[in-house]
Amino acid sequence: MSSVIDLRRILDKRDAIEAARTKANKHAYFVGVAEARYVIRRAFRIVEERAKAAGIDPLAHQALIQIYGSPAKQLPVNQIADRLDIPSAFASNLVKALVKAGYAARRRDPEDQRVMLVSVTEDGRKLLVKIDEDVQFHVDYFTTNLSREEKESALSILLFYVGLSGKHSP
Numbered sequence: 001m002s003s004v005i006d007l008r009r010i011l012d013k014r015d016a017i018e019a020a021r022t023k024a025n026k027h028a029y030f031v032g033v034a035e036a037r038y039v040i041r042r043a044f045r046i047v048e049e050r051a052k053a054a055g056i057d058p059l060a061h062q063a064l065i066q067i068y069g070s071p072a073k074q075l076p077v078n079q080i081a082d083r084l085d086i087p088s089a090f091a092s093n094l095v096k097a098l099v100k101a102g103y104a105a106r107r108r109d110p111e112d113q114r115v116m117l118v119s120v121t122e123d124g125r126k127l128l129v130k131i132d133e134d135v136q137f138h139v140d141y142f143t144t145n146l147s148r149e150e151k152e153s154a155l156s157i158l159l160f161y162v163g164l165s166g167k168h169s170p
Contacts, residue, residue, distance in 0.1 A: 005151055014156035018165050035153035036161070042142055050134045054127060056103075059084065063094050064103060064128055067120050074119040076109065103127060 013032070020028035051061035066083040067075050075083070081091035095118050098104035103124030109115035120128070143151070159165070 005148065005155070010152050010155050010159070013152055014159045014165070017153075017156055018160060032153050032157035032160075035150050036155075036157035039146070039150070039154040043139055046138045046142065047131075047135050050131050050138065053134070054131050056101075056127065056131075057097075059086070060094055060098055060101075060103075061128075061131060063091070063098060064120055064124050067104065067118055068125060068128055074117045076115045076117055080118060098124070 017029050017032040020026055047061070048058040051058045054061075056064075062084055063080055066080060067073070070079075077091050077095055078088050080095065081088040084091065084094075086094075095104060095106065095116075098118075099106055103121055105119050105121050106116050107119075109117050146154075
């Protein structure tokens with residue numbers, strides 16, 4: 001099983017999938033969608049399981065990732081809600097739980113006292129690193145069992161999902 005991925009093949013496959021989407025027989029399109037969703041779902045499941053094994057709710061783990069992964073390493077609660085696609089009230093409760101567990105800290109935005117900024121504490125950062133190391137081991141095992149064709153199909157539809165279709169690519 002070759003692990004070499006060819007960008008030209010991925011782009012050609014993306015174009016073929018995109019063309020199949022407009023035809024009566026959309027099978028080739030759904031093959032790409034199925035592969036992409038299979039890979040995404042398995043990867044997300046691995047992350048969720050590793051977060052649970054580390055003793056944190058998967059959504060709280062995702063919140064930590066979004067906060068720590070932001071350019072300023074802090075986010076207002078409403079942006080956490082937006083990035084997790086959850087109501088602001090739920091995000092606020094999630095942040096309270098993270099603060100109580102010692103994984104996050106809150107402070108007022110000095111430029112707008114109405115805004116609460118959330119950052120990840122050192123304990124929260126250590127937890128993220130621990131989970132990521134565990135995730136990497138399991139994802140590596142999963143991806144070594146994917147064929148080149150499966151990897152390329154998944155990548156081709158992901159290009160489409162992020163707006164890099166053949167029609168709109170630079």
